[in-house]
Amino acid sequence: MRYLSLFPFPSDPSDELVIDLNKPCKDDVQYAIDLLRHSVRHAYLSNFKRLLKAKFPRATDNVDSRKSRLIKPEFAPKRLHADEAITLLEGLLCRGKDKTKRQVHPNSLCNLRPATRFTQQNRPTKPCLMSDQQVQKAMELRDHGCSWRSIGDSLGVNSETVRSTLRRRGNQASNQELISSQIQGEKVPIKG
Numbered sequence: 699m700r701y702l703s704l705f706p707f708p709s710d711p712s713d714e715l716v717i718d719l720n721k722p723c724k725d726d727v728q729y730a731i732d733l734l735r736h737s738v739r740h741a742y743l744s745n746f747k748r749l750l751k752a753k754f755p756r757a758t759d760n761v762d763s764r765k766s767r768l769i770k771p772e773f774a775p776k777r778l779h780a781d782e783a784i785t786l787l788e789g790l791l792c793r794g795k796d797k798t799k800r801q802v803h804p805n806s807l808c809n810l811r812p813a814t815r816f817t818q819q820n821r822p823t824k825p826c827l828m829s830d831q832q833v834q835k836a837m838e839l840r841d842h843g844c845s846w847r848s849i850g851d852s853l854g855v856n857s858e859t860v861r862s863t864l865r866r867r868g869n870q871a872s873n874q875e876l877i878s879s880q881i882q883g884e885k886v887p888i889k890g
Contacts, residue, residue: 699743699776702783706733716747722790731787734780741783744775828855828863836860837867 704715715733717726734741746752754769778786814820828836832853839849850857 700745701743701747701749702730702778702786703742703744703749703775704730704733704738704783706738712750714749716749717787717790718747719786719790724791727787727790731784731791734784734787739780741778741780742775743778745773746775749775823866826863826866827859828853833863833867836864840864 700719702717702719704717705713706715707713715726715730717723717730730741742749744752746754754773757768757770816822826833832855836849836853839852840846844852846857846861850860853860
């Protein structure tokens, strides 16, 4: 059963206090404990949030008309005495302190290995939306002085995609030139 219902005001039974036992609010739980200690004598456990407005599943026994009006036993609310309800609610307040900590299985620890560091060549990036032919065509059009928008329209790609792809390809080309020149021993000024 998921909900605990209290009726603090007998004159107005529609004003009920409902506590969700799966996700209890600490203030509501403390208020309910105070009510059960001082004025309320009973609480009701049920699977329905609003006990007075709930449509309970009924027994479908056609033999006896009186039995067909009865609530199915598994859906019938359970009445708790104040002491039982207080014990249940106090258990909700200290919930979590008795839980054991999660532990990693030793076999899982054996599978752990250090990740490789990210470099300019080895880093997670989104896949390029443009093919190599489109990139070559975009480079040619840009060298001829076309705008980003006109290049994107002619290739059927967003202009910002063209711009970022060419910028990325340009950075990769300049990085490769820098690496190859450093391998050969030349000193190349870094553009910045």
